[in-house]
Amino acid sequence: MLTLYHGDSSVCSSKVRIGLAEKGIEWESRPINLPKGEQNDPAYLKLNPNGVVPTLVDGDLVVVESSVILEYVDELRPENPLMPTETAAKTIARIWLTRCIDIHAAINTMTFSTVNRQRTLATKTPEQIEASIAKMANPATASKRRDVMKHGLASVHVDAAFFTLWRMFDDMQTALAGSEWLLGDDYSIADTAILSYVDRLDRLGFAGLWTDRTPLVGRWFDASKARPSYSAISDYIDAGGAEKMREEGLNIWPEVESKWNAFLAAHTA
Ligand SMILES: N[C@@H](CCC(=O)N[C@@H](CS)C(=O)NCC(=O)O)C(=O)O
Structure with a gap:
């Protein structure tokens, strides 16, 4: 087992x-x-x-x-294969899987520079915050957490996160233009890999990151949530906590949106 x-x-x-x-x-x-x-x-x-x-x-x-x-x-197991068999599709799947390292870092930044930061600052002293960061095993992750806690949305890590999310949403929109799922008409490991990251942004109340510019992400997200496997996310999150996160995130959303729009204006001119 x-x-x-x-x-x-x-x-x-x-x-x-x-x-x-x-x-x-x-x-x-x-x-x-x-x-x-x-x-x-x-x-x-x-x-x-x-x-x-x-x-x-x-x-x-x-x-x-x-x-x-x-x-x-x-x-x-051979049943319900998630990885495509054809070489090109398999390679594209592996590119999505590799990108997940950066995508996770971006999601972590968006969570900790906004809702988690506000909660932490409201409930812990600076000494308590530093003590819990100092326990983090990886010094690079600890240093990032310190920066995000200190600067919030002004952290340099937020620009890095925006870059990753901008590329992710645009590439998803392109991939989804001619098919239901990221690698074609069959659900695949690429869809499995990306869902929880998009779901976190949605739970933070940040769906505005994709609704206007890359709306196919929303169509894909709805289709992903309709699969029985979505319970692997939803069953583990209590309704009260989810509601609180969305409420707190939506309060910060105008600030996120204005920074995101400035980022897009600078990168898509
Ligand atoms: N690239 C790693 C990232 C793992 C990771 O950072 N996980 C987070 C939760 S999503 C974690 O355990 N964080 C612990 C901490 O921040 O102290 C993976 O995909 O497995």
């Missing part, structure tokens, strides 16, 4: 849970409470030295990186 170490609201974890649901593979759950910092426990760090979720364990094999885990679970 596969064992998945995962966080309820973690986008990288839900991405893997969606893949497992699409494949119909049973798995054993090892929840990691991210707000409590369980990802930094020494025993967990032995499995995932970056102190992040998800981690999949299959016997002696430890698999990290959500996109690699997705490919692994897809290859475990």
Whole structure:
């Protein structure tokens, strides 16, 4: 039996849970409470030295990186294949999977520079904030978190996130212009990989990032949510928490929107 170490609201974890649901593979759950910092426990760090979720364990094999885990679970069983068989489509799928590292970083930035930052600043002292950042295993991630907490939407990481999201939405719009899913008329691993990231932006109340400029992203998002595997996200998020996140995000949205529009004006002139 596969064992998945995962966080309820973690986008990288839900991405893997969606893949497992699409494949119909049973798995054993090892929840990691991210707000409590369980990802930094020494025993967990032995499995995932970056102190992040998800981690999949299959016997002696430890698999990290959500996109690699997705490919692994897809290859475990021939049923419901997510990876296309044709070489060009397979290559494009792998490009989407590789881009997920940057896409996750962008989603993390959009979450922590807005709603999570406001919540943290409202409930923790600067010393408490620094103490929890200092526990982060990866110094690069810790340094980014410090910057985002300090500068919010003015952080340089927000420009980097906008660049990644701009490219992602435009490429999705192009891919979806002639087909229902990202790689054609069949649902694939690329769709599985991207859904939880778009879903987080929607839950933050930031759907305005795509509704006007790249509306096919919205069509794709609705179709993705209609699949039974979407419960791998929705079942793990409590309704009260979701409502609060959207409300808080929508309060910040005008500021996000104005920065996004300025970014687009500078990049699409
Ligand atoms: N590229 C990694 C990113 C993993 C990652 O950063 N996961 C987040 C949750 S989505 C995490 O565990 N964060 C822990 C922390 O920020 O301390 C993957 O896709 O697996």
